Amino acid sequence: MTPFVEALFLQAGYNATLVAIGAALLGFAAGSSGTFLFLRKRALVSDAVAHATLPGVGLAFIVMVSLGGDGRSLVGLLAGSAVTAWVGLLVIEWITRRTRLAEDAAIGAVLGVFFGVGIVLLTVIQTMSAGRQAGLESFLLGSTAGMLFQDGVVIAVGGSFAVFATWLMRRPMTLVAFDSDYAAATGYDVRRIDLLMMGLVMGVTVIGLKLVGLILIVAMLIIPAVTARFWTERSSRVIWIAGGVGGMAGYLGAALSASAPALPTGPIIVLVAAAIFVVSLLFAPVRGVLAAILRHRRFQVQVHRRQGLLALAAKHPIREAYTLRLLVREGLVRPDGVSTAAGRAQAAKVARDERRWDAAREIHQDAGLTGRYDGLTPIEEVFTSDEIAEFDRLLGPPVAVGEA
Amino acid sequence: MGAEFVQFSLTPILIGVLSAIACALPGNFLILRRQALIGDAISHVVLPGIVVAFLVSGVVAAIPMLLGAAGAAIVAVVLIETIKRLGKIEPGASMGVVFTTMFAAGVVILEKSDTSRVHLDVEHALMGNLETLIWLRAEGWHSLFDPAALASLPDELIRIAVVCVIVVVLTLVFWRWLKIATFDEGFAQALGIPSAGVGFGLVVTAAVAAVAAFEAVGSIIVIAMFICPPAAARLMTNRLELQIWWSAAFATISAVLGYVFAGYGPLWFGGQNAVSAAGMIAAVSGGILGLACLYGPHRSRVGVGREEAT
Numbered sequence: 001m002t003p004f005v006e007a008l009f010l011q012a013g014y015n016a017t018l019v020a021i022g023a024a025l026l027g028f029a030a031g032s033s034g035t036f037l038f039l040r041k042r043a044l045v046s047d048a049v050a051h052a053t054l055p056g057v058g059l060a061f062i063v064m065v066s067l068g069g070d071g072r073s074l075v076g077l078l079a080g081s082a083v084t085a086w087v088g089l090l091v092i093e094w095i096t097r098r099t100r101l102a103e104d105a106a107i108g109a110v111l112g113v114f115f116g117v118g119i120v121l122l123t124v125i126q127t128m129s130a131g132r133q134a135g136l137e138s139f140l141l142g143s144t145a146g147m148l149f150q151d152g153v154v155i156a157v158g159g160s161f162a163v164f165a166t167w168l169m170r171r172p173m174t175l176v177a178f179d180s181d182y183a184a185a186t187g188y189d190v191r192r193i194d195l196l197m198m199g200l201v202m203g204v205t206v207i208g209l210k211l212v213g214l215i216l217i218v219a220m221l222i223i224p225a226v227t228a229r230f231w232t233e234r235s236s237r238v239i240w241i242a243g244g245v246g247g248m249a250g251y252l253g254a255a256l257s258a259s260a261p262a263l264p265t266g267p268i269i270v271l272v273a274a275a276i277f278v279v280s281l282l283f284a285p286v287r288g289v290l291a292a293i294l295r296h297r298r299f300q301v302q303v304h305r306r307q308g309l310l311a312l313a314a315k316h317p318i319r320e321a322y323t324l325r326l327l328v329r330e331g332l333v334r335p336d337g338v339s340t341a342a343g344r345a346q347a348a349k350v351a352r353d354e355r356r357w358d359a360a361r362e363i364h365q366d367a368g369l370t371g372r373y374d375g376l377t378p379i380e381e382v383f384t385s386d387e388i389a390e391f392d393r394l395l396g397p398p399v400a401v402g403e404a
Numbered sequence: 405m406g407a408e409f410v411q412f413s414l415t416p417i418l419i420g421v422l423s424a425i426a427c428a429l430p431g432n433f434l435i436l437r438r439q440a441l442i443g444d445a446i447s448h449v450v451l452p453g454i455v456v457a458f459l460v461s462g463v464v465a466a467i468p469m470l471l472g473a474a475g476a477a478i479v480a481v482v483l484i485e486t487i488k489r490l491g492k493i494e495p496g497a498s499m500g501v502v503f504t505t506m507f508a509a510g511v512v513i514l515e516k517s518d519t520s521r522v523h524l525d526v527e528h529a530l531m532g533n534l535e536t537l538i539w540l541r542a543e544g545w546h547s548l549f550d551p552a553a554l555a556s557l558p559d560e561l562i563r564i565a566v567v568c569v570i571v572v573v574l575t576l577v578f579w580r581w582l583k584i585a586t587f588d589e590g591f592a593q594a595l596g597i598p599s600a601g602v603g604f605g606l607v608v609t610a611a612v613a614a615v616a617a618f619e620a621v622g623s624i625i626v627i628a629m630f631i632c633p634p635a636a637a638r639l640m641t642n643r644l645e646l647q648i649w650w651s652a653a654f655a656t657i658s659a660v661l662g663y664v665f666a667g668y669g670p671l672w673f674g675g676q677n678a679v680s681a682a683g684m685i686a687a688v689s690g691g692i693l694g695l696a697c698l699y700g701p702h703r704s705r706v707g708v709g710r711e712e713a714t
Contacts, residue, residue, distance in 0.1 A: 043496045101697075274508070277501060
């Protein structure tokens with residue numbers, strides 16, 4: 001555990017510190033700029049963008065070598081990858097707009113074909129001049145071993161630019177994500193905003209290539225946004241929560257991978273993000289699975305309780321085992337099904353509320369108030385005590401029920 | 405076209421063609437059902453499936469790995485559906501979460517376990533090794549009738565042939581169900597067709613095809629085979645029967661041309677070494693799709709005029 005704690009507090013050496021900070025920054029940038037991609041329901045476009053960077057890396061290498069350069073200049077490789085990723089985006093956009101193919105087919109086609117071309121270029125490079133090409137494969141899965149200060153600067157500058165642009169464009173992008181027709185009607189150029197959003201994603205993909213690789217950068221763009229969505233219903237907060245989740249996953253993942261040998265950084269970061277996602281899926285306050293189960297149980301109790309009490313009021317036997325158990329537990333009936341005094345009182349109340357609703361429906365013809373009747377909302381929440389007194393006048397004095 | 409061709413090129417071309425067809429057939433239905441990216445998800449989770457299968461069985465043998473990969477594909481599909489329902493997330497995002505996580509897990513397990521001594525690495529899984537599937541015992545066309553030489557055909561060829569036949573037979577047997585469930589799910593249910601079962605069966609079939617093809621052409625390029633030929637075929641015709649034939653034809657052309665370009669293309673340009681055949685097959689299929697997008701007779705949406713479409 002000690003190496004992990006050391007790495008957590010940036011005490012595990014220069015490289016580990018650099019990687020941890022870089023991963024945290026990248027995670028934050030990817031999380032926040034991936035948010036709108038997810039809200040626009042186009043999460044998997046990022047997969048195509050990421051795969052489309054590979055031919056760019058290869059082409060840039062070939063061009064740089066043929067110009068007599070080193071071929072491994074990071075900025076050059078990233079610029080190349082940005083170009084083909086952008087071309088890939090435009091092709092997806094063109095296919096969906098021009099032909100009748102759906103977006104998913106366009107995404108898949110671009111992904112497979114660009115990656116195929118990239119592989120072809122990699123094999124070309126392998127035969128070009130042995131030795132010097134070493135390392136291009138690391139763009140597939142990322143590598144942190146040789147991370148330089150320069151790489152950290154690229155991530156920091158590019159990442160803060162992406163976050164800033166996301167923040168700047170949050171209003172039009174929110175509008176387009178939730179109602180693109182309305183956005184178009186109010187004069188926004190939806191196509192341009194979409195391309196801008198994709199451009200941000202592309203930027204993050206490119207700066208993340210070196211660290212997590214092109215296959216797993218997709219996870220950094222999608223998982224934090226999906227996770228953040230569990231914790232809030234407001235899009236402005238999703239951006240920052242997603243950024244936080246991404247940053248945390250990056251930092252913890254980098255620390256974890258520095259703490260033991262043979263733990264590749266990129267995949268570990270993804271697994272940490274996935275763990276945060278699973279916890280959110282299960283335990284988030286409103287949208288989480290546990291919350292949903294609790295809500296369902298509460299609802300079930302309410303329904304069974306009311307049905308049971310209505311049965312008591314109508315002097316029907318309760319045959320549903322769960323209802324009976326529930327009422328016995330609350331002391332409203334005895335285990336043999338005979339109601340107690342408390343049970344009779346509550347039953348009278350429930351039955352009377354039903355009749356009050358009937359009266360309410362006659363007096364208030366508008367569905368705005370009486371439409372809230374669902375058998376579970378107490379009538380006191382909908383009508384004032386004066387109004388209820390008026391219903392009571394119509395109904396006459398209360399009747400006792402279930403006198404055995 | 406002599407002995408050398410049979411020895412070095414016949415089996416890779418056959419494997420390429422059979423893989424392409426086996427993937428393109430289910431791909432037709434996946435595209436029509438807007439599930440094209442299931443192929444993407446499946447091809448990513450093949451890696452963890454194979455790694456786990458290796459760890460469990462301890463051998464680099466085909467059958468456990470095929471089972472492992474198919475199992476991983478099924479796990480992925482179930483997980484995607486579960487997360488989609490539990491978290492009320494759109495399917496694309498749910499897919500993105502599941503397959504990247506499973507892929508990452510596969511890489512980590514691969515790195516942590518002692519698999520370095522066996523031929524099992526990530527790049528290999530991504531790129532495939534079509535070129536190495538040669539038929540060394542062949543001495544010419546007459547070897548096709550020589551039982552001794554036939555016995556040394558690459559196992560991959562036999563497996564992909566079997567899978568391809570299975571896919572074709574399944575498509576034929578369930579043709580009516582597939583067609584109705586794909587175009588009108590409500591009508592299918594009214595007829596008593598188990599449309600959910602048909603959908604799941606389709607995905608499992610796609611997974612099996614992907615896994616078998618994956619051995620030869622690598623996991624990512626399988627996606628191109630799932631999508632490009634059927635998508636191009638979709639732009640050629642409005643009839644499903646014809647679309648299937650078109651897609652099979654496109655798949656075959658991609659595989660043959662891709663292999664030829666990869667093997668001989670660099671020579672034409674003065675190069676000396678072949679390039680990745682799998683990558684080239686994907687590139688050719690993309691070229692065909694591009695041509696179909698530009699000139700396919702049914703490329704526009706119904707109701708959109710040609711002027712509007714441009």
